[in-house]
Amino acid sequence: MGFVRGARALVVLGAGRVRGAVARRAFTREQEQRPPVVPGTFRVAVHFPDAPVNLYQLEQWYAPLRALAAELPVVVLARQATTARTVAAASGLPVLLARSIGQVETLLAEHPVRVVLYVNQNVRNFSVLRYRDPAHVFVSHGESDKDYMASNQMKAYDRAFVAGDAARERLAAIAEYDVAARTVPIGRPQVDAPPPGPALPRDGRxxxxxxxxxxxxxxxxxxxxxxxxxxxxxxxxxxxxxxxxxxxxxxxxxxxxxxxxxxxxxxxxxxxxxxxxxxxxxxxxxxxxxxxxxxxxxxxxxxxxxxxxxxxxxxxxxxxxxxxxxxxxxxxxxxxxxxxxxxxxxxxxxxxxxxxxxxxxxxxxxxxxxxxxxxGDMTPGASLRRFLDAVHALVVERDERVAG
CATH class of the missing domain: 3.40.50.2000 (Glycogen Phosphorylase B;)
Structure with a gap:
């Protein structure tokens, strides 16, 4: 029985590797059809190491990130080829595939990235957190009172962009976590930039x-x-x-x-x-x-x-x-x-x-x-503006630090 399970696991692993190789070749071909990336371009990176099953966590940030990209060059740093292909096709944002930490290092060496955004707590975030120059910012993928929203993992990030006072009160329960210094309230930018949806009838229902x-x-x-x-x-x-x-x-x-x-x-x-x-x-x-x-x-x-x-x-x-x-x-x-x-x-x-x-x-x-x-202030456009301003402020702060 154990032999059968092991054999099945090997088959699944082999199939996954084949799919990954096919996706990498396809992503490379697709990238060749896009304008080349000029070194020295990107100022903000979004680190997303997950498979497509978790893309709902990133998708809700597409519109706010597109608004940010109109002011600061943004790149999505994907760690899996299938994810990279999907994001490149759907987001309207530049995407780079970095399967290894060496490729991450190349990105950071070629581009003046000053802020790295994280939408989840994937363990592979830790491999990027090692780099000192950028500000590492947890933006999450939603505001809630679920237990994980007050995780001790928050200490890994330089800043957390949170919705408002309730989030700060929740994070105050983390021992030795300086809420005032490390959290930035931005509201909910997604509310100001909703994705398109189907047209539902307006018939009184x-x-x-x-x-x-x-x-x-x-x-x-x-x-x-x-x-x-x-x-x-x-x-x-x-x-x-x-x-x-x-x-x-x-x-x-x-x-x-x-x-x-x-x-x-x-x-x-x-x-x-x-x-x-x-x-x-x-x-x-x-x-x-x-x-x-x-x-x-x-x-x-x-x-x-x-x-x-x-x-x-x-x-x-x-x-x-x-x-x-x-x-x-x-x-x-x-x-x-x-x-x-x-x-x-x-x-x-x-x-x-x-x-x-x-x-x-x-x-x-x-x-x-x-x-x-x-x-906080939910006047239309206010949350999105707070998000953009918070990123700008961190870019300026890290530019000054690196220059110094």
Whole structure:
């Protein structure tokens, strides 16, 4: 049995190497069709070492990075060829493939990179953090009260660009971490630069977004509602003729838990069937677009304790948060889950009533009061400008340091 497993692992490994080699050759050919990169060009690099499965973490930064590239030359530093090809085709940004740390070193030697941005905590970030000249900045891929948002790993970075005061309060729990010196509040630039999305009909229906997060990879991160709430939420919303349902599951849903994968398949089939029966309703299962267009296109949201909840909060539109079914999932009393009513799994079938209640003036006022705490100034364009200014300031600071 062990021999069979070992043989299968070797086959998978070999197939992966073949795919990688094919992707590298294709990326090289594609790069030859683009204008050559002139040494001395790039000032900001975005380090992304992951496979395409985690590209949702980077995709939400495409629009803010394009805005930054209009002011400072930006390059995405990918460590896998399949990822590099996808980013180059979709982002509109220059992409360099650096499979080895030697290639990273060449980039930093040829270009005056003064800021390196990181959207996740991949262990390969550590290989780039060794370089002293650039400022290393963690920008994350969403604001939330999930347990990992207050990780001791934050100490590895020179700065963390955070959403607002709530994030700084969360990070203050890290021992020996100087929040005042190492965090820069920027709001949520993605809200100011949403990605394109499909055109939904405007016919009087209430468009409700159900955006469950994934099941997590450890008990404290088990916030996902697909198994516990999903069937009842989807059935109740599809049964209401006044509702258009948009389901946008987390891209990693089902990767760690077979029950979640089964729920995902079951609900996808249910939404597709409803869309065929009632094409005029415009029900949509969305597992292809980048998240963000939903904020303006949808009227209300049902989601879990996740980054989606915090992005939606800024819209001030009706929001229903689910209560994690797992007793091990950490719900911070001072976080959003401790300040808003939570939808229990047993009450999931009454989600329409909860959405109605969430539209009442007192709940709208309660959510609006939280926006300032989580994001600060959310005047259109303010978050994006704070992000751009924060990067500019660090580039100037590191230029002066290197010159000195």
């Amino acid at each position: 209430t468009t409700v977004l159900y955006a469950p997060t994934w099941e997590g990879d450890r008990p404290s991160m088990a916030y996902g509602s697909l198994v516990s709430h999903g069937d009842a939420v989807v059935d109740a919303l599809l049964a209401d003729p006044g509702v258009r349902l948009v389901v946008r599951p987390h891209p990693r849903s089902g990767t760690s838990d077979p029950a979640t994968a089964a729920a995902l398949r079951r609900l996808r089939a249910r939404v597709h069937a409803a869309a065929r029966r009632h094409p005029e309703a415009g029900h949509l299962w969305d597992d292809e677009t980048a998240f963000g267009w939903h904020l303006s296109a949808c009227d209300a949201c049902v989601t879990d304790i996740s980054a989606v909840a915090y992005d939606w909060l800024a819209t001030r539109k009706p929001l229903v948060l689910t209560r994690p079914a797992s007793p091990d999932a950490i719900v911070e009393p001072a976080g959003l889950g401790g300040r808003l009513p939570l939808l229990d799994a047993g009450d999931a079938g009454r989600v329409r009533d909860r959405l109605t209640a969430a539209a009442e003036p007192d709940e709208v006022a309660a959510r609006s009061a939280l926006v300032e705490r989580y994001y």
